[in-house]
Amino acid sequence: MNAELKHLRYFVAVAEELNFSAAARRLYVSQQALSRVIQQLERELGVRLFDRTTRSVRLTRAGEALLESAGRSITAVQHAFDAARQAAQDGQGRPLRVDISSSGLETGARILRRLRREHPRIRVHQVEDGVPRGLAALRDGRLDMLLGLSTHCPPEVRAEVIRREPVLVGMAAGHPLARLDAVPVAMLADVELLLPSDEAAIEWVEFVRSFCRQAQVKPSRWPGATHGSAANAEVLRETGCVVPTATWADPPGDLVFRPLVEPTPILEWSMMTARSTTPRPETETLLTCARATFQLTG
Known part of the structure; x- marks a missing residue:
């Protein structure tokens, strides 16, 4: 073989x-x-x-x-x-290539839903490779737009914040923290955190560490790693760990999500594009949909 x-x-x-x-x-x-x-x-x-x-x-x-x-x-x-495939499209033009990091999260799902509703003729090729690989794809011209945390943006990538969202913590319904209306970040010291691998989402891992540090917490990391809400949900059900997260697009009924407080971490969602390329009209339309969806009120 x-x-x-x-x-x-x-x-x-x-x-x-x-x-x-x-x-x-x-x-x-x-x-x-x-x-x-x-x-x-x-x-x-x-x-x-x-x-x-x-x-x-x-x-x-x-x-x-x-x-x-x-x-x-x-x-x-x-x-x-x-x-x-593009060569075979007889002049129709290639699809808009967009990485929304995870379709299981509400922000990207709402933006693409609005784009489909208001601009049904725009074809989208959606990927979920995450920010580190997405930034490389932007620089190489393999991607038109990337959604996520822009803390690792190089100078050749332009970023615009389109939503500021309070961070939640998700867990199984029977978890002790589920009894609280809000979870102080300091209480994360007593549980394992389900985090993606550094290779897949180092910007998110660093963000979690930063707000834990503000609360003088050294986070304990669950020994495995997952990608996507479905895989996260399975681990939360089977273990006692919890997941810091943005709002899920379709959260399962047997999981509980509570806001993190003291401090309240705010996730800044950014739309990222390469400075070296002339924006396509479809890219500008997608950015307009993102701005209209949240208007920085999220």
């Missing part, structure tokens, strides 16, 4: 989620099929890519080395596929 694109896609999903169940849901395959492909890849390469225990999945040194180039390889192939 030679390693194929599918093997890299499956490997990257597990490396970003650090959870085989979450990665399988993301790929729409069974966990058994996913494990089989990862084992095939490890046999082909002759190295172990993950250290697995009953509680966590971690990249080995070989896995970290592969992850550095695997994402770029997949993106390059996807870019080639997109170019072929």
Whole structure:
């Protein structure tokens, strides 16, 4: 067997989620099929890519080395596929390429819903790679707009704040903190926090650490990592950890969300674009929809 694109896609999903169940849901395959492909890849390469225990999945040194180039390889192939599709569109123009970080969160979902409602002729190619990869895609011209925290923006990327949103903490309904109307940040010292991997969302991890530091709290991190609300919900149900988060677009009824206070962390959502490219009319239309949706009142 030679390693194929599918093997890299499956490997990257597990490396970003650090959870085989979450990665399988993301790929729409069974966990058994996913494990089989990862084992095939490890046999082909002759190295172990993950250290697995009953509680966590971690990249080995070989896995970290592969992850550095695997994402770029997949993106390059996807870019080639997109170019072929664009050439076949007979002058219709390519879709607007937008990364909203996570469709499970309310902010991006509301913006795209408004765009579809008011401008149904604008076609959108939506991805959810997150801010670190999104910034690279903006610089390379593979992305038109990125939504998220702009704290890591390089000078060549323009950012406009479109919403300021108080941060919540989510948990299972039976969690002790669920009895409170609001949760002081200092109380996060007593629980494990479910956070994304540094590779997927270092800007969010640093933001959480910053408001914990203001409350003189050293956060305890749950040993795994997930991506997306569905995977987060499963972990919250199965463990005693909690998740600092923005508002979910469709929160499950068996989870509880409470505002964080003392201090009240405010998430500044920004729309990011590359300064080096001339904005497309569709990009300006999307930005107008974002401004109109929140008007900085969120």
